[in-house]
Amino acid sequence: MENGKNFQLDEDQHEQLNYLEMEKKKMTDEFNSQRAKMKELFLQKEGELLKKIEENNILVDQITKLKNELDDTKSQLVVDSIRLESDFEVEKRKAEEEIASLQRLVHETIEESSSTRSLYDQELTKLQSYIQYLQKEIEHLKIENSQYQQQNTNQEHSLAPSVVINACKGFAKKLGADAFGSSDEKNTEKTQEDVELLRSLVEPLEDQIKALKEKLRATDEQLQKCKECSHLIMEPGRSTVQTSERMILHNTSTNTSFDMQKSDNLICDMCSNYETQLVKEQQNVAELKNKLQKAEKAAERHKEELIKEIGFRKEMEEKWSEKREEHKQQVAELTKITDCTEQDLKELKQYFNEATKEIKTELSKLTKERERIYQELDKLQKENEHLVGKYTIHSQQLQSEVINLPNTVEELHELVLKNHQDLIIAKIGKEQAEEKVNNLESSFLLLRDQMELNIQERQAIEHSLEQEIKNLRHADKLERERREFVAKNVDVTENEGKIMELETRIKELESEKGELKTRVYSLQQELQTTETVQRDFVRLSQSLQVQLEKIREESDTQVRWQHEEDVDECPNCRNQFSTSKKKQHCKHCGQIFCQNCLTRSVQSGPNLRPSKVCDVCHTMLVKSSAPYFSKEPPMT
Template sequence: MLMCCFKPQDDSDVLSSLVEPLADQINALKEKLRATDEQLQKCKECGHHQVKNSDKSATEQSSHVQLDATTSTNTSFESQKLFGCDMCSNYEAELVKEQKKTSDLQARVVACEKAAERHKEELLKEIGFRKEMEEKWNEKKEQHKQQVTELTRATECTEQDLKELRQHFNKVCSDMKINLGRLTHERENELHELLLKTHQELIMEKIGKEAAEQSVNTLQSEISLLKDRITNDQHERKGMEESLDLEIKSLRKQIDQLDKEKRKFLATHEKFVNAERSSQDILTDQKRKIEDLSETVKTLESQNSELKTRVSSLQQELHTTETVQKDLVRLSQSLQVRWQHEEDVEECPSCRTGFSSSRKKMHCRHCGQIFCGPCLSRTVMSGPNSRPSKVCDVCHTLLVKSSAPYFSEAPPTM
């Protein structure tokens, strides 16, 4: 558009550069024409003067040579007259040529002047169009300034939200680390105490060796499972922290990209031809990126809630583990008995029903206690041949891992 505005001015400069040499040529031809005309007039005057002089010399001659003198005078007059006519015809031909050139140049000057007038009119129209476009450009410029201000404000708000989210995330991570370290330390201390106590009980109690060893193995497996679970949770937390760091870095890159695009958008204000088209694209892109940032913030919030849920579930599992450990301690205490003799027991320790001929005494194949038939209804596979053996409810809970904890409410009474 700027080239269109300056084109008429360039045409007028070209026309003026063409008209000025033509005017100079016309002036030079006019001067040459004047000089040629003067020479022609001089030649004509010289021809008339020579004719008069020859007539005077012819009358002064004598009569006896009058015929010869007249003949010679006529011959010289005719030769001079012919010479003068040839020069006049040449000058007239040159004069005609110069007049033709002059008329051609004048016609070209007239055409150039008309073209100059036409280009002046076009230049005036272009000047008016340029003023109108400048007014429109100024109006669009104010609109774009307002839009850029709004985008800058929105970007600052987004940066502030991201900063607050980052601070909240760092605080949550630090709290999780502190809680996890405290829980790990407490769990290790409790497990250490439990192992020491179990070891002492194994040394003191030889009769309940098999049950105690089984409980120790169970505890060790649970401890290893808990340690593995803690390790997995730590790895998962580390992975989530790394993913969150990557997302934060990507968000920073997006913010840098937004800053670059904002500077690029400000630079394009000087080019008013493509400003209107590019502004719409940039606004759309900015809105889309702001929406992407909002979605990212929502995703981070959902991940934060998931982390809180996982921490609560881990705490619940820890509480359940502590309960199971206490139950196992009570179980190990309750298993400190010998193989009971039938004459030492008068009633079933489980249902408190006295024995009779119909309710016979039966030993548990694991702990050695005596129970009635209904209370000794559970069986487990034992021995190399996997034979079914009747056991009590407590031993069944201890031997079958898939069973529910038996002593979660209260230990058995001896």
């Protein structure tokens, strides 16, 4: 009984040991599989982390590129704005200079016109006063002449023209000196190019004034001659009396009646000369007035043109001011956009720096966690190896050792309790390992979520940066298009002139082309006709040679005239002759032909009788006809 019980206990212990070994083996297998899964998961997470780091580096490079592009666009915008401002200032300066020059020109022309008008007025007043003075003198001379003619005795009343002549001469010299002085002053003042038009109008007036001065000099010379003549006529020793307000001297003379008659004639001639000169001077004054009116009209016309030019300049100034305001607004908008982009760029830089710092801290944490996990894995691997080594050693010991089960139930019970405790410890270790695995999985999930959030934020930043860059590129594109449009307008005006020249050149070339086409067509027609004639002549020569050889051969054996019984078919068309119809001969060669081949006729003999001949004979007999193998006559 006791042996049976012991054997049963041994079997139970052995089964329990087998069960424990199986449980341990299952636990080790599960642990190894979990460790392999953990290793694969760790390697996968490490690969994902490396990919994320590479993507982050790529994004950093893209951000730097975008930053550089943004800086380039900003610098380009600044340069464009500076260039626009400089161009605008240059154009404004040019416009102001042109306006100032036009204003100076207007003032100078107005001053010149006013000065010339005042000079003309002075000259006219002087001439009018001189004409009045001459009219008074003429009236006085007429009165004196009538008084002198009424006197029949040897009265000593005669006109002494020397005083008058001297007064007129002094007045004329004074007038000439004033006129020359005014003309010299006027010539010195006219230095600008734009006053040439007024000078061209004034020069003929000056010529007229010079002519009048020459006429005055001539009259002065005539007066001096009259004075000399009067002195020759007057006898010496006659004293002069007091001159009146009209500058008249009464000289005493004891001349004869013949001398008095002679002096009277001289005075009448002088009066008539004065009258003719006065008429001429009045005509000259009228002409000068007309020319002065024309000059005033021309000055008014030029003044109106200058006023129109000033209005045009004002319109241009207004347009330039509008353009300047538009450019200022555009520059202000661009500066606002650049300021906003700079502010956004600063914010993005700050946010990017913060994000990079956070990512670096997260990466440092992840690296530390990875190192810790590596350490734990190494520790677990060592423990596993240690446990495997222990298990193998224990299994070998168990296999080598003899199973010595306890003999008593108490010892067996203690052994079972010990094994149960070992099993509980193994289960606790398994649970702890599972908890560690779960913690690691949760930490990896958290890290993955954080990385996804970082990626989303980075994508949003990239999208905003791309949008800003697109806006800046669009603004730059608009500015380039505007510059290209301005350049194209200039090019279009130049190209229009070139197009007109090219169109005229194309028309000329088309006309030349038409002429050449007609010439080529006529030459082709001539070539075709010459080729056809050459071919016809070649065929004719060949056929004539054949006919000649045939005639020679036949002439050796037979006569030229063929008998009707010897010929059964037409030698030309090879048609058989009918027995009912009579056969017809060619009157020249004597051969027999059918009616269709014997249609031509030639006039022969002194009576010009028509004789039927074949085609070959017709060609040989009629030189102006076409060959028998051609439809058109040969070219002459």
